[in-house]
Amino acid sequence: MKAIILARVSSKDQEENNSIPAQTRRAKEYTARQNMDVLDIYPLTESSSKANRIKFSEIISQIKSAKETIALVVDTVDRLQRGFRESVLLDELRKSGKLELHFMRENLIIHQTSNSADILRWDMGVMFAKSYVTQLSDNVRRGQEEKLRNGEWLGKAPFGYKNITKDKKAWIQPDENAPIVVALYTRYASGATSMQKLRPWLLETYGVKMSQGQLYKVLKNPFYIGRMRLKGKLYPHVYKTIMSEELYDAVRKVASRYNKPAFKYAGLPYLYRGLFVCKDCGCRITPEQAKGYIYYHCTQHKGKHGASWFREEEITRQLQEAVTAIHPTREQYDAVMNALGLAEKDQAATKATLTTRFNTELAKINARTGRLFDVYMDGDIEKDEYKAKRNEYDHQKSRLEKRLLSLDEASSDWYKNAIAIMRLVRNLPQRFAESSEIEEKRRLLKILFRNLWIDGDKLGWEYQKPFDSMASHANHSLWRGVEAVFTESYDEFSVLASSIELFLESE
Numbered sequence: 001m002k003a004i005i006l007a008r009v010s011s012k013d014q015e016e017n018n019s020i021p022a023q024t025r026r027a028k029e030y031t032a033r034q035n036m037d038v039l040d041i042y043p044l045t046e047s048s049s050k051a052n053r054i055k056f057s058e059i060i061s062q063i064k065s066a067k068e069t070i071a072l073v074v075d076t077v078d079r080l081q082r083g084f085r086e087s088v089l090l091d092e093l094r095k096s097g098k099l100e101l102h103f104m105r106e107n108l109i110i111h112q113t114s115n116s117a118d119i120l121r122w123d124m125g126v127m128f129a130k131s132y133v134t135q136l137s138d139n140v141r142r143g144q145e146e147k148l149r150n151g152e153w154l155g156k157a158p159f160g161y162k163n164i165t166k167d168k169k170a171w172i173q174p175d176e177n178a179p180i181v182v183a184l185y186t187r188y189a190s191g192a193t194s195m196q197k198l199r200p201w202l203l204e205t206y207g208v209k210m211s212q213g214q215l216y217k218v219l220k221n222p223f224y225i226g227r228m229r230l231k232g233k234l235y236p237h238v239y240k241t242i243m244s245e246e247l248y249d250a251v252r253k254v255a256s257r258y259n260k261p262a263f264k265y266a267g268l269p270y271l272y273r274g275l276f277v278c279k280d281c282g283c284r285i286t287p288e289q290a291k292g293y294i295y296y297h298c299t300q301h302k303g304k305h306g307a308s309w310f311r312e313e314e315i316t317r318q319l320q321e322a323v324t325a326i327h328p329t330r331e332q333y334d335a336v337m338n339a340l341g342l343a344e345k346d347q348a349a350t351k352a353t354l355t356t357r358f359n360t361e362l363a364k365i366n367a368r369t370g371r372l373f374d375v376y377m378d379g380d381i382e383k384d385e386y387k388a389k390r391n392e393y394d395h396q397k398s399r400l401e402k403r404l405l406s407l408d409e410a411s412s413d414w415y416k417n418a419i420a421i422m423r424l425v426r427n428l429p430q431r432f433a434e435s436s437e438i439e440e441k442r443r444l445l446k447i448l449f450r451n452l453w454i455d456g457d458k459l460g461w462e463y464q465k466p467f468d469s470m471a472s473h474a475n476h477s478l479w480r481g482v483e484a485v486f487t488e489s490y491d492e493f494s495v496l497a498s499s500i501e502l503f504l505e506s507e
Helices: 012-016 019-033 054-065 085-095 116-149 178-189 195-206 212-218 245-259 312-324 330-377 383-426 428-434 438-448 467-472 482-487 490-506
Strands: 002-009 037-045 070-074 099-103 108-110 161-166 169-174 227-230 233-236 285-290 293-298 449-455 458-463
Touching: 002 019, 002 054, 019 037, 019 070, 037 054, 054 070, 054 085, 085 099, 085 116, 099 116, 108 116, 178 195, 178 212, 178 245, 195 212, 293 312, 312 428, 312 438, 312 458, 330 383, 383 428, 428 438, 438 449, 458 467
Parallel strands: 002 037, 002 070, 070 099
Antiparallel strands: 099 108, 161 169, 227 233, 285 293, 449 458
């Protein structure tokens, strides 16, 4: 009888352990004893659970095209199949006299006239093989679930992190690209750029080339703030974060704004279109030309309420007053700059003190974790008690690491952010008055004001931070508490400073 030998392993690791040569040797000895003529030997390194088994399909095609019965010789049932998907096809070939199945270790031969007992043994072998695969899958799933419960990532670290081995255990930590991720988030959160502009900036500034899809994944990955997404679900992780939730949320807000369908205004561009809302009903203020002038008024879409009409020149005049209110005098500007210099020195001393304290606490936690493991290995505490205490120490360690990271970021960048803001306000009234480009003036207003509205016959506004503090201290000889103003909300000012720098660059 003509024979085909099939020797299969599921992975390269099994192949390196000489499983295929051993199977092939046993099959050759078997065919020799059975006086079979071996047509082909198929060494397969492929999973039997995959739907598309290329080599297996080649064997079936060869059997179908043969003019006589072919004996398919395999070591065991699970080397041929681990599911009933192939049984239908193999059974049809058997019934038609095209195929005999020789399972050497089970001492089982399935041929055209096999009785029900032998067919049942074949089916039972397939069932046990399938059960083994299912059990492996369950074990893998349980292992993954356990890792997720412990806050461990299952795959390759995202951009800005790297996979390492720590204490003989797989671990993830920030790498040299972590500052690039923070810079990307900060620049995009400013709202003054887009993903299309970020790609060439990233390549030019850092020499990093990213596709649009890769950049999109980076800008929406919650891993950077301590959460990992898997199959649509979020899980907290135990690794060091590289940015605050405020910065991440700022990017999400900008992204949601870009994802909205573009609203196309008809006609000429207007300076204040879309910037004001009606305090009375919440509708947008719309521009309209009449008798050579541009007027702005509530659409009264929710019902007429006698809304006032404002000429564009009057809105500009009142906004000029609002801008002037946050403009420092020369004496105020010099005083603030001197105070910033002193605050930077104080900040450096404070950082050194806090860094020492946090590192001391981290060393204590690491020592306690080590002692806890020794106690557990000695059998003095149960596994559940060990895991609960270990999770508590890991949480304390993660919190301290986040505080250290925040301390590094704030202490290194807050002064630069403050200087960018001061550069903007130094000649702010002139900059607003002399800006002739509509888009440039609109960008400036978005930097300065959080909200703009019309309330009856007057305008109203809410400044962005820290411009609200500047306005409230406008009559003082010194803007008091300058360090607190510029450090109380580091991430918000970091985004603002990035937006200001882009604005000043474009002037």
